Amino acid sequence: MGKTLTEKILDDHLVEGDLEPGEEIGIEIDQVLTQDTTGTLVWLQFEALGLDEVQSELAAQYCDHQTYQFDFKNTDDHRFLRSAAGTYGAYFSRPGNGICHNVHRENFAAPGKTLLGSDSHTPTPGGIGELAIGSGGLDVAVAMGGGAYYIEMPEIVQVRLEGELPGWATAKDIILEMLRRLSVKGGVGKIFEYSGPGVETLSAPERMTITNMGTELGATTSLFPTDERTEEYLERVGRGDEFVELQPDDDAEYHDSLTVDLSELEPLVAKPSMPDNVVPVREAAGTEVDQVIIGSCTNGAYEDILPAAKMLEGRSIDLSTEMIVAPGSKKASEMLAREGWTAELMAAGVNFSEATCGACIGIGHVPGSDSASVRTFNRNFEGRSGIEEDNVYLCSPEVAAATALTGEITDPRDLETDTDAPGYELPGAYEGAENDIITPDDSIDDGLIKGPNIGDVPLKDPLGAHLEGPTLLKMDDNITTDHIIPATQDILMYRSNIPKLSEFTLSRVDETFADRALDSNGGFLVAGENYGQGSSREHAALCPMFLGVEGVLAQSFARIHRANLFNFGLLPLEITEDDYERINMGDNIEIVDDVAEAVRSGQEEFTFRVNSDWEGTGTLDASEREREILAAGGKLSYVKQQHDEGGAAPADD
């Protein structure tokens, strides 16, 4: 039987297990990336593990989320990250040099390699054949120390692309169409492998828009084969020698398959406030819009901004609409400026931001009250823009530009003057911002510089025999990590200070949560489907742990968050819809079994007693390794314990 492309890359990197769906596999990681808002914990945990040098082929530290440095705490985080990169041997991309995914693809991403990153959009370079996965920071720290990365082998789904995109439909519409069909949980436990004749019609940047936003499907990653278009891209970023041709075997077998006929697509938009709330733009047309932003790791590249610039050249945006362009990288920014496009956009009424995540997580350009904002981003979770009741729409740069011209959501096909989509050509070479990456050789090794806001990572005690406590909060389906630990400006500065950050835990759902959790000295969270979707931030497990939460009972979990719960010693039990319906906030939950013993022994069904009234069943579907981690009180303790016992070195996990 032939192999899929995913299986080929995994086979090359497999250190443990078999490539059977559902089985745990360990893979070797070639490259790691981390960014400023998850990176501080990565390095603090790297230090706590007693590691002294990066062991993976390449590690890159980016400063991209909080580059405005509103508070000395952010600036201290950046200084700490530079010092950690210098001390341990990672590349350091300076604040303002761009979003990790954009800068990584320009400088380091390579076909056939594996990449692990402490950011959920790490799958971006899947568009050029790199097997790239997002994870919590502790998994990144271990991989950077040379340890394997463990996942449950996902199912591999073939996405067959046929035909060619018509005029105004774009790569963004392909991934929006996938979200429309499959929903934000449709990709959990899956890797999407793209194939078919439509692939060659898409440039490498277009493919990376799709793999980037594949994260919104809940997928482990998304992957494209490589071809001349990949080679063309790598040559232009100055790394043509890293090209390798990668294709699945002709007789590869997939677990499932779906077809997207590109020729049938039209401009789409995700309406507030979920990326899968997708409709044709024409259905939302006419909605008045106060703000339009082009940027983010999905559509902030040179190739994304150029078509919009062409559409706006010589024109003016609507007088009641503001438009901001936030390039994904400083290189893109510099190239647009040198070619005169920045001036054209400015003349049309557009404001430029530095290359940063910024507005994507509510840092700057917060929409006005009771207004609509149209963005080329990947997420529009409620409140993420920085105002609680926001109305954020997600679309392509072309739809964004058309909307800025008219002041209302507009399908570009309905613009009177634009008959043809502007398109773009890849630049001859991607040049610029050459001084913004400090190599490990050039770094200044001045030891770890920790400001007063940078604390230790708290540890949990090993799991005990008895778990009992109140239902501290009962939540619906699709609770995001933005609900659990919001990412807005006022909160982000505490990412390296867990006691302080914990005060904001679940505040967007219930302001009294943190105080109640601390007072109750233990307890549970209860949630519906897909709990913890969205970001990779391990703070969403670490902060509840710090507040004393013992476990989460949910109908299902998002992949990265589930792993983070194990990593910080919180018991994740899957419950049925009936039991979910019966549990009320405040109900006392007692796990009837000897929990530590049951977890260690491989028990799958756990009985929980509610108010001494009725009993339900929670399922722990976990590997032996995950059970050991849970019983030890989390992965940091587990790895250290193994090391102390003279077992595997931390690097071997």
Ligand code: MIC
């Ligand atoms: C996001 O898009 O939600 C973030 C902010 O990039 C996060 C990382 C973080 O919370 O720091 C992600 O995607 O993992």
Ligand code: SF4
């Ligand atoms: Fe940054 Fe937004 Fe991309 Fe996250 S999704 S990495 S916040 S641009």
